[in-house]
Amino acid sequence: MLEHLPEALGHALRDRRAGLDKLVFNRCGMRAGLGMVQVSSLAFADHAPIPERYTADGEGLSPPLEWHGLPSGAASLLLIVEDADAPTAEPLVHAIVVDLPPRDGSLHEGALASPGHEGDDVHAGRNSYFRAGWIPPDPPRGHGQHRYAFQLFALGEGEAFSGKPTRGEVLKAIQERGMAGGLLVGTYERPDGSIKDEQRQAAAARVVQ
Numbered sequence: 127m128l129e130h131l132p133e134a135l136g137h138a139l140r141d142r143r144a145g146l147d148k149l150v151f152n153r154c155g156m157r158a159g160l161g162m163v164q165v166s167s168l169a170f171a172d173h174a175p176i177p178e179r180y181t182a183d184g185e186g187l188s189p190p191l192e193w194h195g196l197p198s199g200a201a202s203l204l205l206i207v208e209d210a211d212a213p214t215a216e217p218l219v220h221a222i223v224v225d226l227p228p229r230d231g232s233l234h235e236g237a238l239a240s241p242g243h244e245g246d247d248v249h250a251g252r253n254s255y256f257r258a259g260w261i262p263p264d265p266p267r268g269h270g271q272h273r274y275a276f277q278l279f280a281l282g283e284g285e286a287f288s289g290k291p292t293r294g295e296v297l298k299a300i301q302e303r304g305m306a307g308g309l310l311v312g313t314y315e316r317p318d319g320s321i322k323d324e325q326r327q328a329a330a331a332r333v334v335q
Contacts, residue, residue, distance in 0.1 A: 146273070153297065154297060161306030163278055170312045172312075173273075174312065176189065188236060188245070201284070202224065202228050203231075203280055204224045204278070204279045204300065205222070205279075206222050207220040207275065208274070209274055211271070221259065222251025223250055224249050234246075273311050279304050279305075279308075281300070281304060282305055283303070284299060
C-alpha cells in the first residue's frame with residue numbers, strides 16, 4: 127500500500143497527481159444539468175482534514191456520511207470515493223457502493239468493510255485494490271496533502287449492477303441515468319519526516335539556549 131512507499135519516493139512524485147478533473151464527478155459529462163445533493167459528514171467538514179481514525183494510520187474505519195436533497199423519481203443512489211491526488215494516471219478508488227435507497231439517509235461509521243472490520247451488508251463495488259470495501263486513506267509520506275472525494279449520485283431506472291461493479295461500470299451508469307450528484311471532499315496528509323526532523327532539531331536548539 128502507499129504508506130509503505132519510501133519517503134524519498136513520495137518527494138520525487140510530489141508533483142505527480144491524478145487531478146480533480148479526472149474525478150467521476152467531473153467526467154460524467156452531465157454537470158451542466160445535474161441536480162445537487164447535499165453530502166456531509168459528522169466526522170469532518172468539506173475540504174477539512176479526515177480524522178486519523180478513518181485512515182491507515184488509525185483504525186481504518188469508513189467515516190460516517192449523510193445526504194439529503196434528492197430528486198423525486200430517483201431509483202437508487204451510488205457512492206464512489208476517489209483520491210484525486212494519488213500519484214497515478216487515474217484517481218485511486220477507495221470505495222464504491224451501489225443500490226443505496228433513493229431517499230435522504232446516511233452510512234454510519236464503519237458501514238463499509240475494511241481491514242479488520244466486517245462492515246454492513248451493502249452492495250459494494252471493486253476498489254483500486256480489487257476488493258469490495260473501504261481503502262483507508264494512506265498517502266505516501268512526503269507527497270503532501272491528498273484530497274478524498276466522496277461523490278454521491280442519484281440514478282434513474284436502469285440495468286442492474288454486476289456483483290462487484292467497477293469504476294467504469296458506475297461511470298457509465300451515471301452518464302446514462304444520473305439525475306443529481308453531490309460532493310464532499312476530505313483531506314489527509316502524512317507528516318513529512320524531514321520536516322519533523324528539522325522541527326525536532328530547532329526545538330532541541332531552543333532548549334540548549
